[in-house]
Amino acid sequence: MMAVPVLAGVAVVGRSRARDLPATGPAPRTSGACRSWHVRTLVRGQGWLEDLEFDGRGSITLSALTKGRILRLSRSGHLSTVLASVFAPGGERRRGRYLYFNTGDTVPVAPNGTIERLDLRTGKHSTWARGLTMPNALVLLRNSDGIVSRDVGSGTGLTRVPARNRRHPQIEWARLDDTNGLAVDPSGRWLYTDRTFSSDGEVDRVLIANPRQVQVVGRLGAGVAPDDMTLDKSGNLYIAGFGSGKIYRLDPHTHFSCAIATELTQPTSARFGGGGWHAADLYVTDAAGHLSELSPPRRGS
Numbered sequence: 001m002m003a004v005p006v007l008a009g010v011a012v013v014g015r016s017r018a019r020d021l022p023a024t025g026p027a028p029r030t031s032g033a034c035r036s037w038h039v040r041t042l043v044r045g046q047g048w049l050e051d052l053e054f055d056g057r058g059s060i061t062l063s064a065l066t067k068g069r070i071l072r073l074s075r076s077g078h079l080s081t082v083l084a085s086v087f088a089p090g091g092e093r094r095r096g097r098y099l100y101f102n103t104g105d106t107v108p109v110a111p112n113g114t115i116e117r118l119d120l121r122t123g124k125h126s127t128w129a130r131g132l133t134m135p136n137a138l139v140l141l142r143n144s145d146g147i148v149s150r151d152v153g154s155g156t157g158l159t160r161v162p163a164r165n166r167r168h169p170q171i172e173w174a175r176l177d178d179t180n181g182l183a184v185d186p187s188g189r190w191l192y193t194d195r196t197f198s199s200d201g202e203v204d205r206v207l208i209a210n211p212r213q214v215q216v217v218g219r220l221g222a223g224v225a226p227d228d229m230t231l232d233k234s235g236n237l238y239i240a241g242f243g244s245g246k247i248y249r250l251d252p253h254t255h256f257s258c259a260i261a262t263e264l265t266q267p268t269s270a271r272f273g274g275g276g277w278h279a280a281d282l283y284v285t286d287a288a289g290h291l292s293e294l295s296p297p298r299r300g301s
Contacts, residue, residue, distance in 0.1 A: 033249055034258035037294040043073060049285035050268050051228060053092040053099060054275040055120050061099060063089040075276055083125060091138030097121050100128060102135040102148060109134050115146055129166045132159060137182040137228050149179035151196040174211035176204060181229035181239060192237060194226035201226050203250060217252035228269035238282060240267035247284060261294050
């Protein structure tokens with residue numbers, strides 16, 4: 001995920017404690033995992049779309065950042081507003097019947113961001129955590145603690161919000177600057193993140209039990225400006241390249257990466273389908289107001 005449009009072109013120099021990793025090239029062109037995916041547009045003209053989630057009830061929720069709304073797209077293609085007058089909505093995550101989402105993903109930077117909670121059954125809406133500075137991406141750990149990223153400003157790091165002590169967020173829980181996308185690995189031990197303004201598209205992992213342990217798992221290249229990410233069942237990362245207009249597949253164990261889709265317009269987030277949507281397809285939001293569906297190449301094609 002990315003900040004609002006006024007940040008285009010901002011250069012932020014970050015400091016990282018991540019272990020160095022030699023630059024690695026893309027996976028061979030012959031790799032089946034690196035063939036181009038088919039792209040189909042589902043939604044247009046909704047302003048900056050920052051993130052998406054599957055509501056478990058057959059629809060996709062969308063964070064319309066510049067419109068200040070949470071939108072809902074049904075399987076039939078009907079687009080409606082779930083919540084209006086939302087202050088710069090950002091990352092979304094669903095846990096059971098509840099949708100959690102960030103607000104305040106904008107500049108000027110101020111500690112007025114929140115994590116909100118929406119009951120998808122009743123529509124009841126409440127504030128789950130306050131006092132966050134420009135919360136961008138969001139994940140919920142197995143113990144229900146929240147982690148938010150922030151991609152503008154020095155000394156930002158990752159912030160942890162303990163579920164049992166939400167009034168006291170742990171600022172700089174992990175010390176990595178200009179963090180953006182977030183995903184928890186299948187084991188629940190590692191948290192993946194990437195760095196928007198890194199010169200080489202750095203992707204890292206943080207040991208959740210000891211966030212001082214940070215390791216580089218990939219470098220996507222110059223000009224990528226990596227945004228939000230997701231994982232497949234095998235543990236491969238799929239990362240939106242905001243600057244490059246591409247979606248990347250990264251194997252965090254071998255460090256090989258490749259683009260599976262190109263010529264997108266500032267993609268902000270990617271999620272595999274769920275709740276009645278194709279589980280093998282990626283659904284991608286972008287800053288030009290599109291929601292796209294990416295389908296993997298057929299076997300043997």
